[in-house]
Amino acid sequence: MLLKAMKPFRLAAFIAVTALSVPVMPACAAPPAPVTAPPHVSQETARQSREKDLVAKLAKARSDAEAGEIRSGLEELRTKPLRPATMLLLRRATRELSEQKAGDAIEDLGAALALQNDVPALWRLRAQARLAGGDTDGAVSDLGIAIQRDPDDALNWQTLTDAEEARSDSQAALRAWQHAMTLDPRLPGADKRLEKLRLKAFGQPT
Numbered sequence: 001m002l003l004k005a006m007k008p009f010r011l012a013a014f015i016a017v018t019a020l021s022v023p024v025m026p027a028c029a030a031p032p033a034p035v036t037a038p039p040h041v042s043q044e045t046a047r048q049s050r051e052k053d054l055v056a057k058l059a060k061a062r063s064d065a066e067a068g069e070i071r072s073g074l075e076e077l078r079t080k081p082l083r084p085a086t087m088l089l090l091r092r093a094t095r096e097l098s099e100q101k102a103g104d105a106i107e108d109l110g111a112a113l114a115l116q117n118d119v120p121a122l123w124r125l126r127a128q129a130r131l132a133g134g135d136t137d138g139a140v141s142d143l144g145i146a147i148q149r150d151p152d153d154a155l156n157w158q159t160l161t162d163a164e165e166a167r168s169d170s171q172a173a174l175r176a177w178q179h180a181m182t183l184d185p186r187l188p189g190a191d192k193r194l195e196k197l198r199l200k201a202f203g204q205p206t
Contacts (some may be wrong), residue, residue: 051077055152058184067186078121086115102133120150131163139163154184170200
């Protein structure tokens with residue numbers, strides 16, 4: 001009845017005011033976009049997961065051939081984070097070691113560590129070069145860092161065995177070798193070396 005009584009222009013005004021007085025419901029907010037890790041973070045996480053799996057498989061390898069393949073896979077994963085410039089230095093150091101130029105190899109590996117000192121394998125590799133050059137204390141120092149950052153690398157413990165044996169610390173060498181065997185029971189000549197180190201550490205049993 002009210003609408004019929006209104007004149008046309010008043011009716012139009014009434015409709016306009018009524019429309020303005022209706023509360024506008026806010027649109028539903030879009031759900032936040034899922035947070036995704038940067039590609040390099042995802043790749044590093046995947047690499048670490050794969051490395052962990054291979055470490056477990058190495059401890060349970062059923063044959064020497066299988067263990068050898070796993071070792072190669074692990075070393076590839078452990079050096080995968082190396083950038084091209086660092087890898088170039090590593091390759092040069094490897095060549096220098098094969099040519100018995102330990103001093104040059106140590107220098108190049110030091111330069112590699114200056115670029116990427118967060119890669120544990122580089123510390124182990126420089127330790128091997130230092131050991132080849134007769135610097136056993138320097139080798140043990142580098143291995144301390146390598147082991148702290150990657151205690152599951154059997155090569156760290158194997159190299160530590162060599163360094164401690166070179167320092168004539170038979171008991172420390174024995175402990176390092178036992179740890180290496182825990183991670184990699186199929187190390188070539190593992191049992192024979194274990195017995196040899198025991199004899200050095202404790203003498204012939206009576």
